Amino acid sequence: MKERAVFTTKFGALATTVGSAVGLGNIWRFPYEAGVHGGGAFLLCYMLFVFLIGVPVLCAEFAMGRGTRSNVFGAYSKLAPRQKWQFTGYIGIVASLLILSFYSVVAGWTVEYCISSAFGQLSFGDMAGGHGQFTSLTTGWRPILWTVIFLFCNTFILLGGVTKGIERASNILMPMLFLLLIAFCINSMTLPGFGEGVRFLFHPDFSKITPSVLLGALGQAFFSLSLGLGCMMTYASYFSDTNRLGRTAAVGAVLDSSVAVLSGIIIFPAVFSFGLSPQAGPTLVFEVLPYIFSQLPGGMVWSTLFFLLLFLASLTSTVSMSEISITFFCEEKRMSRRNATLLSSAISLCGGVLCALSFGPLSGFTIGGLTIFNLFDYLSSNICLPIGGMVCSFFVGWMIDKKFLRDQFTDYGRYRFVLLPLLTFSLKWICPAAIFLIFLNSIGLL
Numbered sequence: 001m002k003e004r005a006v007f008t009t010k011f012g013a014l015a016t017t018v019g020s021a022v023g024l025g026n027i028w029r030f031p032y033e034a035g036v037h038g039g040g041a042f043l044l045c046y047m048l049f050v051f052l053i054g055v056p057v058l059c060a061e062f063a064m065g066r067g068t069r070s071n072v073f074g075a076y077s078k079l080a081p082r083q084k085w086q087f088t089g090y091i092g093i094v095a096s097l098l099i100l101s102f103y104s105v106v107a108g109w110t111v112e113y114c115i116s117s118a119f120g121q122l123s124f125g126d127m128a129g130g131h132g133q134f135t136s137l138t139t140g141w142r143p144i145l146w147t148v149i150f151l152f153c154n155t156f157i158l159l160g161g162v163t164k165g166i167e168r169a170s171n172i173l174m175p176m177l178f179l180l181l182i183a184f185c186i187n188s189m190t191l192p193g194f195g196e197g198v199r200f201l202f203h204p205d206f207s208k209i210t211p212s213v214l215l216g217a218l219g220q221a222f223f224s225l226s227l228g229l230g231c232m233m234t235y236a237s238y239f240s241d242t243n244r245l246g247r248t249a250a251v252g253a254v255l256d257s258s259v260a261v262l263s264g265i266i267i268f269p270a271v272f273s274f275g276l277s278p279q280a281g282p283t284l285v286f287e288v289l290p291y292i293f294s295q296l297p298g299g300m301v302w303s304t305l306f307f308l309l310l311f312l313a314s315l316t317s318t319v320s321m322s323e324i325s326i327t328f329f330c331e332e333k334r335m336s337r338r339n340a341t342l343l344s345s346a347i348s349l350c351g352g353v354l355c356a357l358s359f360g361p362l363s364g365f366t367i368g369g370l371t372i373f374n375l376f377d378y379l380s381s382n383i384c385l386p387i388g389g390m391v392c393s394f395f396v397g398w399m400i401d402k403k404f405l406r407d408q409f410t411d412y413g414r415y416r417f418v419l420l421p422l423l424t425f426s427l428k429w430i431c432p433a434a435i436f437l438i439f440l441n442s443i444g445l446l
């Protein structure tokens with residue numbers, strides 16, 4: 001087998017992890033899920049899940065990836081050769097292709113918004129508001145074009161190789177996106193609905209914590225941290241031996257969730273200032289943002305820059321999701337990297353077209369009350385990812401030698417990792433049990 005690539009710097013490893021984690025999940029999905037699920041109550045559950053379940057599972061994925069230096073299948077089979085744990089890999093592949101399908105549609109919207117604002121065609125604050133504009137841009141066949149363009153960009157990067165481009169781009173783009181979000185947050189404070197928006201986001205109404213809020217928050221925590229499908233495992237297989245996994249996991253989670261919170265601080269004050277509803281669902285952010293840009297001097301420039309960065313942040317995430325199916329097709333099915341990439345792109349393209357149409361011609365087609373877009377999102381984020389995370393934590397907690405985890409987190413005894421007992425306990429008990437209970441709860445068995 002050919003030598004595996006290694007991220008050259010520690011900052012590069014962190015930036016790439018954050019590059020995978022930060023994307024539409026934080027800026028598009030978090031506000032819409034929080035809006036639908038009651039604001040503060042959702043944020044509270046989401047934060048608890050990120051740090052109580054997400055970080056330990058992230059640590060487990062990091063340890064498995066770096067410790068085995070292989071893809072998800074390889075990692076499970078190297079650590080438990082005679083057992084059939086590899087099936088988790090299949091869940092990851094299905095989930096990654098489902099996510100890639102709907103994610104590309106939303107990323108396609110960002111391309112549309114970016115180009116429209118660059119050419120001055122995105123109107124700010126007039127029409128029937130952002131809603132009319134959004135509808136005119138996304139119904140019909142047009143979004144298919146943008147989805148195809150986005151997937152084309154994704155395929156182009158993937159065909160170019162594993163780390164170099166991704167690493168270099170993430171190093172510059174992620175900090176830039178962060179700064180831009182902070183600037184928009186400051187602007188948010190000047191809006192008349194700032195108080196109401198902040199109250200909505202930070203004031204938990206405990207009566208709103210229902211089984212679906214819990215499941216939604218768990219799914220969001222996994223989605224946002226790119227967990228449960230082996231993505232972080234695959235990336236960690238490229239980390240250097242000296243990378244401090246605990247630190248990378250903690251810093252990654254803090255940065256990732258702060259982007260989500262920043263995004264909430266940008267969106268909700270605007271929602272209340274302009275008399276919109278926080279419950280708009282997947283279209284929320286795209287309807288609200290044009291209003292925000294209309295308030296800024298040089299709105300067109302801000303808007304173009306923002307959507308450009310969002311598009312690039314989405315690319316760093318889709319590249320990481322695609323790696324899962326590509327490494328599987330390459331390493332387990334013996335395909336060439338080129339064919340594996342094309343196959344993965346072709347599958348996501350078919351799924352993407354269906355998802356794109358579910359806002360237009362296929363909007364009446366629902367399964368269990370969900371459009372294809374929402375179904376793909378629900379199945380992957382709320383079902384596949386938590387199951388993947390549950391299996392991974394159970395596996396690391398119970399099935400493999402404790403020494404493995406210790407070696408990975410102390411660099412073979414070279415430094416101390418005081419939280420190791422807590423991490424082990426959490427992987428053994430808290431993570432598998434909590435995820436299982438949330439599932440039982442959501443299907444009404446608890």
Ligand code: PHE
Nearest residue numbers: 021023024025026223224226
């Ligand atoms: N975490 C990414 C985001 O927030 C989405 C993602 C999910 C990426 C799963 C990889 C794997 O946008």
